Amino acid sequence: MSAVIPTVTRLSNRIIRILGCNPGPMTLQGTNTYLIGTGKNRILLDTGDKNVSEYQKNLQDVVQTEQVNIEHIVVTHWHHDHIGGVEDLYGTIAKQPKIWKHKRSDDDNKDDPLSLPIHWLSDGQQIEVEGATLKIHHTPGHTTDHVVLTLLEENIMFSGDCILGEGTAVFEDLYTYMKSLNKILDLNPNVIYPGHGNIVEDPIEKIEYYIAHRNLRENQILETLKNNADKQLTEMDLVRIIYTETPEHLWPAAAYNVNHHLKKLTKENKLKEIEVDGDRKWQYLVSSNL
Template sequence: MAAVIPAVTKLSARIIRVLGCNPGIMTLQGTNTYIIGTGKRRILVDTGDADVPQYINHLKSVLKHEDIDLAHIFISHWHHDHIGGLLDVLDIKDKTKYTQVWKYPRSEGESLPDGCNIDFLKDGQEFTVEGATLRVVHTPGHTTDHIVLHLVEENAVFSGDCVLGEGTAVFEDLYDYMNSLQEIADLEPAVVYPGHGNVIHSPREKIEFYIQHRKEREQQILDILINNRQKQFNEKELVRMIYTDTPEKLLKAAESNVNHHLVKLLKDNKVAQFNNLWQYNDICKMI
């Protein structure tokens, strides 16, 4: 069982974690939001869900007790459990009067909360507040706008939903996601602060596990299709054969993951698709 995450935790001299108080199947104990820096003007990473008074009260308490104003708010990606609480945070007006809000643009176009200005980030952009330098790394895959933030002073990475403190992540594009995992691995972080779950103190092992896990899932799908060359399968059938120990409530998300694997395999010319059914592509053996 995962260790319980307190509502507020001082993780280092320059990092305070405030739990979003929005537990759920996909959010685990809740969304982790992080206050970064050592001076009066600091950075907040993510804002949790909308309409969660418990989270806002905890955040207010930290900002008041530490005498902190928010210079910047960074949104790791557009999902509601990371951007939904933005207006509620900005409503702490004595602490956000001069706050700039940032996120990376979505390739599908934006649907942003009304009533606030959001500036768009660029890959490699750097921001500095007292005690902290953050570099933006665009890591698409979970979503097209997903970023991680590299804290130079501690060689730490705030990984959003790209790498989680427990379990594995879902994604929109497996090809991009695998590349993003490798990009995080290439940073060789000493520690990873995830968007959900506890702090990851052995990032290399965790990321290697993620990469290997995806390769194994891909091979499981291929093995079923290869051993049933004359049959065609939908995602639900493949999930029932592969995710045998997965709780029923998570099988829908598993179907989405299997679909992304199949799309990647289709690009690799290893499977064929007929009317939303999938089959091993014997032609690929001759290429």
């Protein structure tokens, strides 16, 4: 069982973690938000969900105790458990902050859930306050707008939902996610502060595990379909066969990831996709081993 994350934790003289108080199957104990800097003006990284009064009170208490101003709100990506609290904080706990987020890709047809003005992040950009310099790294895959940030003073990485404190992450696009994992590996952080879960003290081992895990899953999917070459299987069929150690309530998330592997393998002409009675199914292509 994972160690309990306190609602407020001073991680260093530069970083205070405030838990989003929004626990759930996908958010673990809740969203980790981080107040960063040593001076009067600070950066708030991520804001948890909308209308979570407990989180707002805890953040307000920290801001008052530290006697600081939130000058910048940086959002790692558009998901509600990271961006949802922005409008609750704007003009109240954060008086007039700049809101920063990366743009989505041109083919991403989802709407950004904010009516407030957004300053667009760019890869390699730096945001500075007293005692802290954050460098932006665009890491699509989990979402098209996802970024991780490195605190240059301590070589700490804030990984958002690319790397979690426990378990593995879901993604929208496996190809770009794998590229982002390798990009994160090349950054060689000393420690990772994730968007969910506890601090990752062995970041290189964790990142390499994530990469190996996805490769393993892909091999398992391909081998399962190869061993059942006369059958056509859905994502959930594959989850039931492969994810034997995963709790059943997480199977839909597992099926979501399996679907991305299936799409990748289909593009590589290793599988064929078939519609059977309205369901999408996949079958091993015998010729794929030639």
